[in-house]
Amino acid sequence: DAKTTQPTSMDCAEGRAANLPCNHSTISGNEYVYWYRQIHSQGPQYIIHGLKNNETNEMASLIITEDRKSSTLILPHATLRDTAVYYCIVNGAGANNLFFGTGTRLTVIP
Amino acid sequence: KAGVTQTPRYLIKTRGQQVTLSCSPISGHRSVSWYQQTPGQGLQFLFEYFSETQRNKGNFPGRFSGRQFSNSRSEMNVSTLELGDSALYLCASSLAWSVAYNEQFFGPGTRLTVL
Numbered sequence: 001d002a003k004t005t006q007p008t009s010m011d012c013a014e015g016r017a018a019n020l021p022c023n024h025s026t027i028s029g030n031e032y033v034y035w036y037r038q039i040h041s042q043g044p045q046y047i048i049h050g051l052k053n054n055e056t057n058e059m060a061s062l063i064i065t066e067d068r069k070s071s072t073l074i075l076p077h078a079t080l081r082d083t084a085v086y087y088c089i090v091n092g093a094g095a096n097n098l099f100f101g102t103g104t105r106l107t108v109i110p
Numbered sequence: 111k112a113g114v115t116q117t118p119r120y121l122i123k124t125r126g127q128q129v130t131l132s133c134s135p136i137s138g139h140r141s142v143s144w145y146q147q148t149p150g151q152g153l154q155f156l157f158e159y160f161s162e163t164q165r166n167k168g169n170f171p172g173r174f175s176g177r178q179f180s181n182s183r184s185e186m187n188v189s190t191l192e193l194g195d196s197a198l199y200l201c202a203s204s205l206a207w208s209v210a211y212n213e214q215f216f217g218p219g220t221r222l223t224v225l
Contacts, residue, residue, distance in 0.1 A: 043114075043200050043202070043216030043217055044200070044202075044216045045216070046213045046214060046215070049213070096158045096166065096202070096204055096212055097143070097155045097158060097166040098145075098155060098214065099155065100145075100152060100154075101152070102152060
């Protein structure tokens with residue numbers, strides 16, 4: 001069963017920030033939020049993960065609400081190469097059985 | 111460091127046959143997971159192996175099986191192939207099973223077509 005809800009698709013202008021929302025209202029206290037993306041015809045790629053605090057790495061930032069029921073993935077300066085399907089996944093610590101759901105298809109427009 | 115490799119990359123089989131797919135994880139990674147991706151069902155978890163033991167299993171029939179060897183390489187087997195088994199089969203490896211989080215590294219996949 002899906003633990004997350006994401007918009008089906010989004011567009012973003014090249015060079016602008018892409019903000020991808022995710023709802024996970026049934027998240028448990030020990031579950032993490034993971035983000036992966038899949039560029040056409042490639043295997044999924046890990047982006048970032050978080051538990052409670054906001055996180056940032058070289059690829060993106062993850063903002064998790066205080067009640068942990070939703071989060072936003074931010075790509076600060078979207079490029080054409082960021083066009084992909086983005087998956088928000090909620091999973092227990094150390095668990096490798098990821099449930100991908102349908103994801104958000106992000107299209108970066110020149 | 112070499113990434114996850116999967117062989118073969120493409121495969122064509124006929125209904126009723128069986129197939130074996132291979133996955134070599136990143137060096138040092140002990141966990142290997144398998145996923146099936148189809149246009150209709152999306153990415154679905156098949157099973158995970160850690161230290162040669164199946165740790166988790168998804169909701170797939172018994173025709174789908176796997177194993178892991180002592181060097182962490184993994185194979186999955188599908189017997190009595192059906193048309194609906196046509197899919198991209200993805201393998202992912204990660205360092206361990208019991209750490210607080212697990213970044214999974216995916217291979218390029220094996221594209222299986224069943225005729």
